[in-house]
Amino acid sequence: MSDEMENLQAQKSQNGQQHAGQHVSWIAGRVQVLLSHYFQPDNPTDVVEAAIGDWIEALSPFSQPAIDNACRRYLHNQPRRRPTPGDIRAAAQAFGKNGSEAKNGAKAELTRDDLHILETKILPTARRWLGIPDLADHGRKTLEYWGEFEHKSEWTLNPENLTAGRIKRGEAVGDNYIFGRTAVDLIKANLITENDLKPYRSAMFFQDKDVSGEEVARQREHARRVKHDAACESAGVPQHFKTFQVEAAG
Numbered sequence: 001m002s003d004e005m006e007n008l009q010a011q012k013s014q015n016g017q018q019h020a021g022q023h024v025s026w027i028a029g030r031v032q033v034l035l036s037h038y039f040q041p042d043n044p045t046d047v048v049e050a051a052i053g054d055w056i057e058a059l060s061p062f063s064q065p066a067i068d069n070a071c072r073r074y075l076h077n078q079p080r081r082r083p084t085p086g087d088i089r090a091a092a093q094a095f096g097k098n099g100s101e102a103k104n105g106a107k108a109e110l111t112r113d114d115l116h117i118l119e120t121k122i123l124p125t126a127r128r129w130l131g132i133p134d135l136a137d138h139g140r141k142t143l144e145y146w147g148e149f150e151h152k153s154e155w156t157l158n159p160e161n162l163t164a165g166r167i168k169r170g171e172a173v174g175d176n177y178i179f180g181r182t183a184v185d186l187i188k189a190n191l192i193t194e195n196d197l198k199p200y201r202s203a204m205f206f207q208d209k210d211v212s213g214e215e216v217a218r219q220r221e222h223a224r225r226v227k228h229d230a231a232c233e234s235a236g237v238p239q240h241f242k243t244f245q246v247e248a249a250g
Contacts, residue, residue: 024056026064029135031055031088033125034071037117038082058085062092068141070094076114112175118146119174127159164191170199178204179224181231194240 129139
């Protein structure tokens with residue numbers, strides 16, 4: 001065998017090992033994100049590392065889209081039961097049998113709790129990953145899956161701008177963007193107005209009314225208004241609902 005052929009084969013082997021190492025690192029990171037949504041047992045470091053090894057062994061034969069899709073589906077269907085490597089492996093196998101990439105996530109089909117997890121944990125984590133070379137591609141895929149790159153003109157690596165655009169278009173957002181400090185921060189930054197939030201607040205009231213009755217709905221509405229006005233006071237802007245008065249300094 002010529003030196004040139006040997007060098008070529010050695011290069012191919014090196015490239016393959018590098019790709020395998022990247023795949024293993026990606027699996028470890030994706031599994032840790034999935035498990036972060038569940039109870040965290042207080043295990044010694046060596047046990048945690050061994051457990052991650054079990055996950056890598058179970059999932060390494062599958063593509064990243066298949067693993068990612070399996071993790072998403074499990075989190076959606078089992079929000080409370082901590083998964084095992086076998087759970088995600090079975091879901092990844094099912095994905096492979098379908099023979100297609102995961103379709104875009106449908107936020108409108110999520111429950112309020114699931115949407116809150118998406119808005120406060122999954123998407124912010126994906127945005128942070130954009131600035132980490134080894135995780136940037138997974139962050140981009142996660143955001144694309146949930147339609148976060150659909151309106152690219154608004155995407156400046158600033159999640160506040162992105163959320164404000166979704167509110168103005170009437171798209172689904174988490175409750176923390178409707179009442180409270182996060183909503184107040186968007187308003188203070190002149191990204192949205194209180195009027196932009198009226199349809200969301202009305203929808204929350206009538207959903208509570210349909211489920212729990214008008215009296216409970218009014219109680220919850222009042223509690224949300226108090227929370228919002230307190231956030232206004234903390235941010236140094238006038239109360240919107242004027243639910244309480246701050247005593248003047250003596």
